[in-house]
Amino acid sequence: MPTPPVKGDVNPKQRQYEAMVRALSADLYRFAWWLSRSETVAQDLVQETFLRAWKNLDALRDAESAKAWLFTILRREHARLYERKRLEVVELDDTLPEDAAYASPERSGDAAQVREAIGRLPDKYRAPLAMQVLGGMSADEIAESTGQKAGAVMTQLFRARQQLKKLLGGRAAAEGGRT
Amino acid sequence: MNCLDFRRRISAEPRSRDPALLAHRDSCTEGCAAFWQRAQRFEDDVEAAMAVPVPDGLADRILLAHATGERRAQVGRRRAWLAMAASVLIAFGGVGMLWRYSDQHSLPALAVAHMPWEMDSLALTRPMTDDQVEAGFVGRATHLKGPAPGMVTYVHDCTVGPYPAVHAVTRMDDEPVVALYMPGKMDGKPGTFHRDGWDGRELQLHGGTLVLLAQGASRKAMETAERGWRAAIEGPAPASIGQI
Incomplete structure (x- = not known):
């Protein structure tokens, strides 16, 4: 024993x-x-x-x-x-996504593709998204943690998902589309 | 809540359990329930994608690093305490050694240490003449300003520690009292002492320091010797008004 x-x-x-x-x-x-x-x-x-x-x-x-x-x-x-060596991040278009991508999230593909797409999100979207998804934090908690207003965080979370869908939709189209 | 608000909220917080959102989902006839379903599936994909593999033993490594750090800090604190304790001990030791050195080089200690070589002088009983006593002081380049005390049985020039001295012995009622006079030594610390079986007095006179030593002598014998030597070395005290 x-x-x-x-x-x-x-x-x-x-x-x-x-x-x-x-x-x-x-x-x-x-x-x-x-x-x-x-x-x-x-x-x-x-x-x-x-x-x-x-x-x-x-x-x-x-x-x-x-x-x-x-x-x-x-x-x-x-x-x-990273205070002194902030990496350059390419900002993506903040406009609302196409309905098709928005309406077909199941086209997001496997985890690797989604992971790659998340990785391409700007820091300002990826960080609050990770805090929400991994940390289970509410918009208010993220706002408190990052020193922002809750409304601004809601916008970042909204845009993070829209851009993600756009990225995945574009990739799906390039690959011949998935259903 | 309208459909646009609902969809904006769900797009930002797909896992929200806000009753208002759920109520709209359940009552909407414009496809919001399906939108919600798709959002949930999309969120499942996002969650799965974000769940990157965690290195094996991560928690254990963190705990090990923490325990090691704490242990190192503990050892550091213990060492600091030991160093402090050692410093205190060294400081006490240093102070003790200084005190011991200072004590061993004090005039009472030097006077007592001088006595083992002069014990025979205490046994002499034949009184010396005033001239002989004066001659002993001249040997140390000093002169008596008053009459020599009565019953001086020994006078010799000696060295007490580093100090040149006149060594004399007076005798009263068969009690020998040693007088060690160090001309020119002006930093004496007047007082009485008892050391290694000797009773002593240290006196600061005008021209030097006088140490009286005796073994078991009476107070009267010591005071008589003190008065006698003070008058002899400094000269008779000026007459007081009563005496005039």
Whole structure:
């Protein structure tokens, strides 16, 4: 029979931290990956985020808000990391998509294609989209985290999806279309 | 809520459970339910695409790095405490050594340390003449300004530590009292002391420092010796008004 781990001298803060790492590190890594598009940078960002979280763990009052809190820390870490070497991003057309693409999201294709399309989104759309999809954050929470108004975030989320559909629709057409 | 608002909201927040949105979806006859269905499927695709593979053992690596960092910090804190404790010990040791050095080089310590070579002088009982006593002081380039104390049994020029001194012994009621006079030493610290079995007094006189030593001598013998040597070295005290 395996010996259970010794937990007698583990204090509540360490237990909370360990539980948080185990529960949220995967989503946090995915968010970091979508911000940086690099496995190594993403891992470093997650590591740094949890390091900062440990130092400020007393500030976390509510377990429900842990994920949004960590996402906010990570986004700031990423911003700090790329403060001086912001990558050039090609802005896409912000106009509303064609009805056809809008009406046929099932044409979005497999995960790899969608992933590639998400990767082509500008940072200002991809980041809030990742916060919403991976972090389960509401527009209000994203707005609070990014220091924007909720209306502006709603617009970014709307445009992110429209551009995604447009990108996937265009690719589908180039490939001969899919149904 | 109209269809345009509904579709804009669903396009921004497809997973929203806002009752107003759901109510419109369920009541709309313009195809909003189908729009909602498509939005859900699209969102499924987005979620699946965003769920990039997570490196194996990520959480464990984070916890390991954290534990290692904490351990290193703990060791660092322990080292800092040890260094501080060592510094305090070294400081105490240094202060102790300074105190010990200072004590061992104090005039009482030097005077007492001088005595083992002069113990025979305490046994002499034949009184010396005033001239002999004066001659002992002349040997240290100083002169008595008053009469020598009574019953001086020994006078010799010696060295107490680094200080040239006149070593004399007076005897009263068979109690020898040693007088070590160091001419020119003006930084004496007047007071009494007891050290290594010797009772002593350190006196600052006009021209130098006088140390009196005795083993078990009476207070009267010590005071008589003090008065006698003070009068001899500094000269008789000026007459007071009562005496005039």
